[in-house]
Amino acid sequence: MTIRNTLRDHGQRYRPRMACLKKAEKMLLEMQDPDTGVKSQPQRLVITTIPHAITGEDIVAWLADRFQVDTQEARSFGSMLVALGYIYPLQDHKRLVIKPDASLYRFQTPYFWPTQQWPVEDTDYAIYLAKRNIRKKGILEIHEQEQYNRLHKWMNHKWDFIVMQAKEQYRAAKERKKPDRVVFDCQERAYWVVHRPPPGTVSGMDYGLDRRVDPNADEVTGERREIIVLHILSCSLVKYCATYHSHDPFLSKCLPSNPWQTDDNTYWTLNMHNVEIPTKMRVERWTFSFRELLSDPRGRDDFRLFLKKEFSGENLAFWEGCEDLKWGTATQMKEKAEQIYKTFLARGAPRWINIDGKTMEITVSGLRHPHRYVLDPAQTHIYMLMKKDSYGRYLKSPVFKDTQKKAVCPEEHKFSDAQLEQNARNRRPSLSPIILRQQEQEQRAKMAANAPVDITQVMSKLSKQGKDGKELPPSRRTSKT
C-alpha cells in the first residue's frame, strides 16, 4: 500500500511524452540483428564464459555507420543510450558513458528498460537495497545506506513485506545457473544506477516536473475554435523555426566559431553593440521583423541614421524615451515623464510626434498622475507607425543597402587540438558590466547633445523663415554622427 502524494501535485501527475525511448528501442532491436547488428563476443570470467558482450568501439563504429555521422556524434549518441539504460558497462559500472575502446558493454534486458508509462517505484528500490544488504552483509555505500534508512522510515508499514520479498527474490535468483545469475545481478545493478543515481550524477531519465495532461490518453476532441488556434500557433512556430534555423548556434554553424566550443572570442567581438561593421547574419536578422531590428542596438543605430536622413527621428526618440521610463528607476519617473511631455507631446514641442487625438487625450490626462506605463498607448501607436511605414522604407533605403553591402562574413575557424588548448589557456574575462554601463551612458549623453533634426523643427524653421522672407537650407543644424 503506497502513500501517494496527493496534496502537492497541483494537478500535475503524468509523466511526459518520452518519444526518444521508442526510437531508442527501435534502434536497439536493429543492433541485435545477427548479420547487420553489432558484433558480440563472449566475456571470459574465472568461473564461466558469458556471451553477448560488445565493445565500446564496435558500438560507436556501428552507430557512425548506420546514421552516417562522425565519431564524435556517434559517441555522444552511444553515451545517451547508456545513460538511458539500454546498454550497460561491465567495467566501471557507475560511469554511464561509452568509451570508444575495448571496454565491454552488454544490452539490458527489456524488463529493465526505461518506460514512459510505469514510473520506477520506491518499493522496488527498497527491495533491491534489502537484497543487497543480505548479500553484502550490511556493507552498502553511503548513499545507499542513506536511502535505506529513509525508505525504512517512510515505508515502515510495508517493511516486513519488503524484507520478505527481498529474501524470496534472493532465493529465487539462486535457482538459476551461475552465469545467468551473474548476468541478472549485473542487469539489476545497472538498472538502479540509472534510476537511482549515486550522488554527484544525474539520472538520464530525469524529466523535471510531472505534466498536467496524460500523453497516453486519447486525444480530446476540443472545440473547433481551439483547433484552429492550435493550428495557427503551430504554423507560426514552424515558420519561426524555419526562419531562424540558420541563425541558431545549436542547429547551424556559428561563424567564425562558437566561443563556447573553441574559446575564441571573435564571434562576440564581431557582434558587439557598437561595432562599425556588422556581420551579414546580423543584418539578415534585421529583415525578419521590426522587433528584431529595434532590439539589436546596432540595428537601432542604423535605423536612427535612416530616420535622421528622413527628418523623422522623433518617433524613435519618443519610443526610446518611453522604454527608458518603463524600465527606469522609480525615483526619476516623474521628471522623465515631464521631460518627455515637454519634448514630444506638448503643443509646440520641439520634437512633436504625430499621434491621433484620442490617444493624445488619454496620454495627457494620464500624465497628470504619471506612472511607469502611462505612455503605453502612445508608445504602441508610434511603434506601429514606425513598423508599418518607416520600417518598409528603411529596408529599401540606400542606408540599409549600404550597410548590407559592407557587412562582413567571417571565415570559419579551423582550430587544431593544440590551438584549442592554446585558446583555452588564453581565456580572459570580458569588460566589467560597470564599465559597459558607463560607456552606454556616455553614449546616450553624447547622442542627446547632438540631437538630430526632425521634420517638425525643419517645418517650423521654414515657416519662420517664410515669415522673415529669408531662405535657410534645412540641414543647417547638422550633427556629427
Next chain:
Amino acid sequence: MSRWRRSVDELAARRRQQAECERAQDALGRVTSCFQQLAASLGSSADGSFLRDELDETRAVAHRICRGLARRLLRLLSDCDSTPSGVEDRRVSERLWVLFLSALENFLSDLHKASDLIGQFPLTQRCDRRSLVNTGCVDGVVGVASRVASVQVPWLTLEEESRPDLTNHMAGLEVMLAEMQLKVPVAFWSVEATQPAWAEAAGDPDDPDDSLERLMEVQLPNRQLAACCCWPA
C-alpha cells in the same frame, strides 16, 4: 456452551486463520519473486515458449493464492472484536492485510511490465526471434519453475481452477485492490515493522563470498586475478 468457552474457541480459530494467511503470504512472496525472475528474461535471448508457459503457470498459482487470501483476510477483518485480546488480534490481522495489499500492488506492477513486454515481443512467428535482445542470458529458468511448483498453499487443492488470461487477471487484481480498500477501513500507516532496520543482513550464512565482484573476476594472462568491475577510485 459458556460465553468464555465460545470466545476461546473463536480466538483459537482466528489464530489458526492468521497462521494460514501468513503461510499463504510467504507462498505468495515466493511465487511473485519467481514471476519476476521469469519476467526478467522476456524479450531477451532466453525468451521462448517454455518461458511463456511457465509465466502463465506462475501467474495461475499466484491468482489462486491471491483469491483465497483476499477472501480470508476480508473475513478476518470484517468481524471486529472489542475485547483486549481482540485488539492485539486485530493488529495482527491489519498487518497481514497491509502486507497482502503491498504484495498485490507489487505483483500488479510486474504484471503490467510483463504484459507490455509480451505485446512488444510476440513470439508468434519464427522471424520474431531475430528481434530478441542478446542479453547474455541462456535459459536457466528450470530451477525457478521447479521452485514455483514446490509452493504449498493450504487451499490449493480445495478450490476449483479458473485461469484468467493476462488482461483479465490484471483487471481482476485492480478491481480486487480497489474493493478491498473500500470494504475495510484499515489505517495502513499504523502498522509497524516487526524487525528493525538492517536486521536482514545478519542472517543467511550460506554463501560466504558469493558477491558479484568476486564472480566477475577475470583471469589475466599472467595468472593474476583482477576484478572485472572495479569500484571507481
